[in-house]
Amino acid sequence: MTTVPSSDIILQFSDVALGYGDFTVLSGISIEARKGQVVALMGGSGSGKTTLLRAATAQIIAQRGRVSAFGKDISQVSGEALRQLRQRMGVLFQQGALFTDLNVFENVAFPLREHTRISEAQIQERVLEKLDAVGLKAAAHLRISEISGGMARRVALARAIVLEPELILYDEPFAGLDPISLGITARLIRSLTDKLGCASVLITHDVKESFAIADQVYMVGQGKMIAAGTPASLSETQDPFVRQFLDGQPDGPIAFHYPVTPAFSQWLENRKGRRS
Ligand SMILES: Nc1ncnc2c1ncn2[C@@H]1O[C@H](COP(=O)(O)OP(=O)(O)O)[C@@H](O)[C@H]1O
Ligand SMILES: [Mg+2]
Numbered sequence: 454m455t456t457v458p459s460s461d462i463i464l465q466f467s468d469v470a471l472g473y474g475d476f477t478v479l480s481g482i483s484i485e486a487r488k489g490q491v492v493a494l495m496g497g498s499g500s501g502k503t504t505l506l507r508a509a510t511a512q513i514i515a516q517r518g519r520v521s522a523f524g525k526d527i528s529q530v531s532g533e534a535l536r537q538l539r540q541r542m543g544v545l546f547q548q549g550a551l552f553t554d555l556n557v558f559e560n561v562a563f564p565l566r567e568h569t570r571i572s573e574a575q576i577q578e579r580v581l582e583k584l585d586a587v588g589l590k591a592a593a594h595l596r597i598s599e600i601s602g603g604m605a606r607r608v609a610l611a612r613a614i615v616l617e618p619e620l621i622l623y624d625e626p627f628a629g630l631d632p633i634s635l636g637i638t639a640r641l642i643r644s645l646t647d648k649l650g651c652a653s654v655l656i657t658h659d660v661k662e663s664f665a666i667a668d669q670v671y672m673v674g675q676g677k678m679i680a681a682g683t684p685a686s687l688s689e690t691q692d693p694f695v696r697q698f699l700d701g702q703p704d705g706p707i708a709f710h711y712p713v714t715p716a717f718s719q720w721l722e723n724r725k726g727r728r729s
Contacts, residue, residue, distance in 0.1 A: 459524065461488045463620045463652035464509055469518035471501065471508050477516060478504045481677050485669075486620070486652040491643055493655045493667040495698070500674050502656045506622050509654065510542060511535060522620065540568060543618035543651075545609055545626055551597050557584070558593040561611045568616060583611040586648070587641060603634030607641065614645060621646070621653045627662060635659070639666050660699055664688065672698060 463486050470480035478501040486492040496502050507513045508520050511527040520527050522538060530538055551560045561580045565571060571579070584590045587607040592600060600608065606626065613621060623642065627635045643666040646653040657663045664670065664684035672680040672687070672695060680687055680695045687695060 462486075462521075463488055463523060464654065465519075465521045466505075466508070466515075467519045467521075469508065469520055470516040471504050471513065472516055473504075473513070477676070479673055479676055479678075480517065482518070482673070483678070484671050484681075486654050488619075488652055489646065489650055490668040491646050491653045491655060491666050493657060493663040493670045494673065495656075495658060495660070495663065495670060496673040496679075497658065497698070501676075502673065503624055505673070506544070506624055506654075506656060509620075509622055510539060510544060540616065541619045543613040543616065543621040545613040545621070545623045551605055551608060551612075553597045555597070556593070557589065557595050557597070557600065557608050560597070560608055561615050564612060564616050579615060580611075583615045584608075586614070586645060587611045588637075601634075603630055603637070606630060606634070606638060610638070610641060610645075614649065617649060617651075619651050621649075621651055622656075623653065624656045625658075626655065627657055627659045635662055639663070642666060660701075674698070 464484070465486075466482050466484040469482045470477055471482070472478045482505070484492070484494070484505075494502055494505055504513070508515055509522065511520075511522075511530065514520075514528045523541060525538065527535075527538065552563065555563070558580055561583055562576050565576050565579060581590055581593065584593055587610050589604060589607055589611065592604065592608075597605065597608075610626070613623075626638055626642065630638060639662040642653055642655060645651075655663060655667065664687075667684055670680075670682060670684055670687050671678060674694065679698075680690065680692060682690075688699070690696065
């Protein structure tokens with residue numbers, strides 16, 4: 454076994470429980486993302502993937518356990534220190550909304566204008582470099598209405614990396630993309646991680662693309678961690694939950710049918726009463 458320098462651990466969840474108010478979405482969650490790694494967090498719709506991302510950025514605080522970013526317990530950080538911590542993170546939200554009244558260049562320049570005092574020449578250099586990294590340098594002058602959905606996703610990606618974060622969090626970056634744009638985006642996430650030497654946390658339910666680029670995969674469901682490991686080790690698992698997810702089967706331990714509740718039965722009874 455090789456030992457990892459602790460400074461290489463960028464994000465760490467240790468036996469964490471997360472939720473909203475009294476409601477716990479996930480518990481017993483331990484996750485680690487290191488420098489240079491792509492880590493995929495997978496799970497079905499509503500399993501708590503976005504909730505994990507909110508915990509990583511301290512938008513919500515763990516009900517139990519500890520979430521650390523860059524070696525700091527984020528529940529202990531607030532105000533200016535939290536702002537600085539977040540500045541080391543790039544986030545690509547599920548609806549990575551671009552400013553439609555700004556062109557491509559200005560969308561990517563926005564975080565630089567907000568958070569730095571670098572010169573206009575430095576802004577231009579940095580923005581064109583990041584647009585080049587996503588293959589869209591020559592689209593810098595275009596309006597958002599003039600680019601395709603796949604291109605818009607890449608512009609959002611360039612904007613997320615323009616401050617050169619040490620941790621990038623992607624919430625479903627493949628959603629709504631055609632298979633070609635999807636493959637391009639996945640390879641971009643891998644190459645940007647390698648080039649920037651950052652850690653990337655990728656939230657997705659796309660098995661094929663995420664297994665192709667991830668170093669580590671964590672799978673959540675039914676309120677807990679279902680599986681964790683390398684793509685190769687998970688591909689070989691016989692665990693029925695994991696197999697059902699990987700193979701996309703409707704029948705298996707994860708029920709397709711929403712469970713019948715007394716409230717449903719009562720509702721159905723009342724309807725029958727109405728019809729007679
Ligand atoms: N702001 C919120 N307040 C209360 N419950 C929420 C909130 N956001 C999400 N939830 C609930 O938490 C669960 C997990 O949601 P989410 O993390 O968005 O799932 P995913 O991203 O995996 O689809 C769902 O049951 C959802 O209804
Ligand atoms: Mg989500």
